[in-house]
Amino acid sequence: MSFLESQVYIIIFSTLFLGGIMSTFVISMVFVHRQRQAQNRLKMDQVKSEHEKTLLNIENEIQQETLTHIGRELHDNIGQLLSLAKLNFGSIKPEKIAEGRDILGQAIQEVRGLSKQLNLDWVESISINEFIEQQLERIQNTGFCETSLDANFELIDLPKDRKLVLIRVIQESLNNALKHASPENILISMRENGESKQILIKDDGKGFDSSQKSNGSGMFNLKKRMETIGGEFNLTSSVGKGTEITLTLPN
Numbered sequence: 675m676s677f678l679e680s681q682v683y684i685i686i687f688s689t690l691f692l693g694g695i696m697s698t699f700v701i702s703m704v705f706v707h708r709q710r711q712a713q714n715r716l717k718m719d720q721v722k723s724e725h726e727k728t729l730l731n732i733e734n735e736i737q738q739e740t741l742t743h744i745g746r747e748l749h750d751n752i753g754q755l756l757s758l759a760k761l762n763f764g765s766i767k768p769e770k771i772a773e774g775r776d777i778l779g780q781a782i783q784e785v786r787g788l789s790k791q792l793n794l795d796w797v798e799s800i801s802i803n804e805f806i807e808q809q810l811e812r813i814q815n816t817g818f819c820e821t822s823l824d825a826n827f828e829l830i831d832l833p834k835d836r837k838l839v840l841i842r843v844i845q846e847s848l849n850n851a852l853k854h855a856s857p858e859n860i861l862i863s864m865r866e867n868g869e870s871k872q873i874l875i876k877d878d879g880k881g882f883d884s885s886q887k888s889n890g891s892g893m894f895n896l897k898k899r900m901e902t903i904g905g906e907f908n909l910t911s912s913v914g915k916g917t918e919i920t921l922t923l924p925n
Contacts, residue, residue, distance in 0.1 A: 728902050732842045733794060739845060744788045752788075755781040762824075797837055802829035802873075806839055806862055809848055816871055819857050819877075825864035829871060836903040838923070843896050843907065847875045847919050850892065855879025855917060866925075873921040885910040 712897060739772035756776055762774030800808075801823055802810035810821035832840065851857055865872045900907040904924055 697846070724902075728899060729838060731835075732838050732899070734844070736794065736797075736838065736842055747784070747788055752781050752784050755784065794838070797841065798834055802832065802837065802840060802844075805866065806844065806864075806873075809845065810860070810862065813852065813860065814847065818852060820859045821861070822859075823862050823864075827864060827866040827871065829864065829873075836923075839899050839903045840905075842922060843899055844875070846892070846896060847921075851875070851877045851879060851917065855881070857916065869924070870925055871923045873923075875919040875921070876916065878916040881911045881913050881915045881917055883913055884909055884917075 759774045759777040762770045762777065806823055810823055813819065814821045851860055855877050857877035862878045863874040897907040900921060906922040908920045
């Protein structure tokens with residue numbers, strides 16, 4: 675075999691060898707890429723499933739909260755109106771009968787208002803500001819404590835799924851304050867800057883040491899729920915100095 679033939683064989687062998695390496699590399703990259711695509715699809719499906727599960731739980735919780743409120747209103751408010759109407763209808767005086775009709779009409783309007791809350795369609799037609807005002811008014815009417823809202827913007831452009839999450843987090847934060855803090859005042863502030871919107875829920879109740887790890891899952895669940903809508907949940911509290919919760923949403 676001449677030197678020239680040897681060089682040709684070496685070149686052919688080297689080309690085939692490098693071609694084999696390149697083919698193996700390309701096949702490996704395609705395989706790895708497809709594996710990563712499959713893993714990413716699985717992660718996306720898991721995230722979507724978790725998000726849908728969270729929304730379903732939140733809808734159930736809000737409906738349960740609504741039913742509790744309706745039951746309370748039927749007993750405390752509408753029940754009293756009907757009793758008062760019955761007393762007026764028992765009178766022979768025309769003015770009392772007329773007053774009874776007015777009271778009965780008021781009770782009917784109250785029932786109609788409550789019936790609209792049985793489904794979650796109201797979520798789409800209410801702003802977060804209006805929802806907070808309603809919640810604080812309910813608390814104020816019980817005489818449990820004083821409440822106030824201070825807002826420098828109107829939060830009205832949230833999609834229904836994000837609004838549901840935010841409504842439930844606000845509800846649960848207020849419920850926790852009423853159940854555990856025994857506050858004299860609850861203040862909610864709404865602030866907007868260039869990067870984010872914030873809702874601050876502050877009470878002057880008992881407070882607790884927020885640096886200590888909690889055994890319960892309540893705060894953890896609220897934090898995770900805010901994360902599902904791209905937000906943040908932060909809580910600071912100290913014994914005797916109340917609690918402040920900050921809910922942050924990106925602009």
